[in-house]
Amino acid sequence: MATVTTHAPATFEEAAEALAGAAAEGRRVRIVGAGSKLHWGNPTDAASADLELRTTALNEIVEHNAGDLTATLQAGVSLADAQRTFAEVGQTLALDPPLVAIGSYPPPTIGGVVATGDSGPLRHRYGAPRDLVIGATVALSDGTIASSGGKVIKNVAGYDLAKLFSGSFGTLGLILSVSVRLHPLHDPSATAVGATDHVHTLARAAVALAAFPAELEALDIAWHGGRGGILARCGGREASRRAQRTAERMLELDLEGVDVAEPDEPLWERQRAGQRSPDEALLRVSVPPAQLAAVLLAADAADATVVGRAALGTSYLTLAPKAVADVRRRLPQGATSVVLDAPPGVELDRWGPVGEPALRLMRRVKQRFDPAGICNPGVFVGGI
């Protein structure tokens, strides 16, 4: 059996050389940040990688341009560390996937968050990594170091390769650094909450609140065993008054136990925690937001726990691995679902079906960027 060597390059050039060297020898490379999501994507057996490239030594916050609300971060910077730096001047990278270690998983690097397209409740207002990354520098398997985008928040020169690499699971090359757009920290915050034990009441409330012009920072649902609720977060100086008004709207929507939580951070910590499942399977489901009821009914049938983005139609279901197939059958037509967490050794179709013409195009993209086929082989859709 081949032995896996580990290497943590300290410069961009070293990283690019390591990739090129591996390509020349036909060695397969596994790209690793903090290692918090290595089990996402198609499982690969130990023999499928010959070299592990870690970004942990590329851990410099290269620039933080507070006045311009932008920053450039090397891939190995821990997202939590970056947030601390930004918070010192009242700013934030509006990207809030789970940061604290859950189970045995270490907190993520910015490179890993971008490469997996991970996000949290703030996606409601600020989007996913692809919406916040304004430039990227990458290393390709032929030793190329290439940049796209830039360091300004508005820029249309050249193709947007930063988006292509966001969510590419390291299969196109290694992200060396990213430039990101920052936002003012919206302190303080207040959250209106309402509960119900009717699927359709919750689904209706979700649609109505998505159209409520309160400029919410986040709009989430939580659901388990036939009961759940909705959480609407307001940020900024008048947060409490806006949350109060949102709560009044919740009463009109037949929600119970309506209240305004202040401080509200623990509520959101719980929502984020619902996006990880150390012991069971975690299924991320996407549907048009008005089809939330169908997702919740499917979840109930499988005794799944749900957290989700009400206005975006994205839900995270924690459930027994053996229930995944059944939930997928019950989802409305056109839904997509991806298995993220899963216990080791469990066989599951991670990515679900992907349309053939799109998949062929993705294969061509892979071939152009990683002609040697050595970057994280096999982990992605269609076995890319």
Next chain:
Amino acid sequence: MASLPPQFLARLRHICGERFVLVNEQELATYRSDGLLHYREVPAAAVLPATAEEVREVVRACFAERVPWVARGAGTGLSGGALPVADGVLIALSRMRRILEIDLENGRVVVEPGVTNLAISKAVAPTHFYPPDPSSQIVCSIGGNIAENSGGAHCFKYGFTTNYVTGLEVVLSDGTVVELRRDDPGYDLLGAFVGSEGTLGVATRITLRVVPAPETVRTLVAFFTDTGAAGDAVSAIVDAGILPGAIEMMDSLSIEAAEQATGAGYRRDAGAALLIELDGPQERCLTGFEELVALCGEAGALDIRIAQSDEERELIWRTRKAAFASMGRIAPGYYVQDGVIPRTRLAEVLREIDALAGEYDMRVANVFHAGDGNLHPLVCYDSSQEGEAERAEELSGLIMKACVDAGGSITGEHGVGVDKKSYMPSMFSEKDLEAFQRLRCAFDPHGLANPGKVMPTPRLCGEVPGPYREHPLERAGVAERF
């Protein structure tokens, strides 16, 4: 003007109908240029397909004969992106103007590419709106917006076209139709397509996110002695954490031109005007607006006028929107630049532009999106004066370079097209450009879609080098299930 084989033209006529295939020079004249009139080329033929199927069949016919083609929306582009190729086909999408679905429960609309930008906001009003709002919104097409990743006054707060496209049906240059959806697993090919300037395929069906209309809108215009003071006000506002729906700046020359056109009452003795609009929930707008007024005062505003009615708001905006078109009143011709700078470098770069204008003895007006640092210097010239157009172009190039040197970009929303392609190497290395080319080759290996745009020099794709290793999953046939 080149000509195409008769059988090929017959095929196009069979697909689109006799009337919708244009080959004589007179009929083709409309399509010679986009909004940049000094680039001209007559295509060998223009077709006006009515449906996505017709587009697909046209593209297939072109592929079979290896005929290059250029998609065209409303032709308002400002980078020569829709400039035809002489031996190719121009595919005009202006007949594809149907709004196919309005689904406000899910906050989305589905449209054909020829629908105008404004028609979308109108279709979802009054409860919703579509935020990216180029000043050309009355005429420009959503297909063109997608190709350019267009911006507008409201983008600093709300984001750009790319943040609102959730689904595309695209015809690739070999005639394959692909569905790209934002939440589908796999590479973000949707994100790569938006802003690709018609070089990766034709978008034939577009799904967009629309958002709830703001509850309150408050608008003011503040006048300053110079652009430096106005720039300070912008910084103070952003630093205070206020996120206006729009912050637009005009300098004295553009105020002068726009006032001549609209007579809206902007102060002609001011060195700069800032148009600021705050929108959102009542509570936020009220406190924010008071603070805004105070910050403008502290930055030395000479005068602040607050719109007291919809009519007054309309008037304030009319002057800003007239700025481009009215330049004709003070100069026979002008070049529009689209450089971006980090906002904190604003004062410095504007001074540099002034100095350059002085050196060239030419006038440069500035009217721009101040929040995101996207300048629109308008370099005025008179082409009846020998050599002036050339000198204006040279000056434009130096302004672009000043933007790049300040850490910015050569284009914020108009695109590279043919106009700025020779400046791409000032921003990107040869390796960067090669990486762009990899994407282009994956989508369009024969280079048939809008050739000669974006990249500074023509490039061929070649075969994929090296072995592509099949993953065990693919070999095992697992991929077949997908």
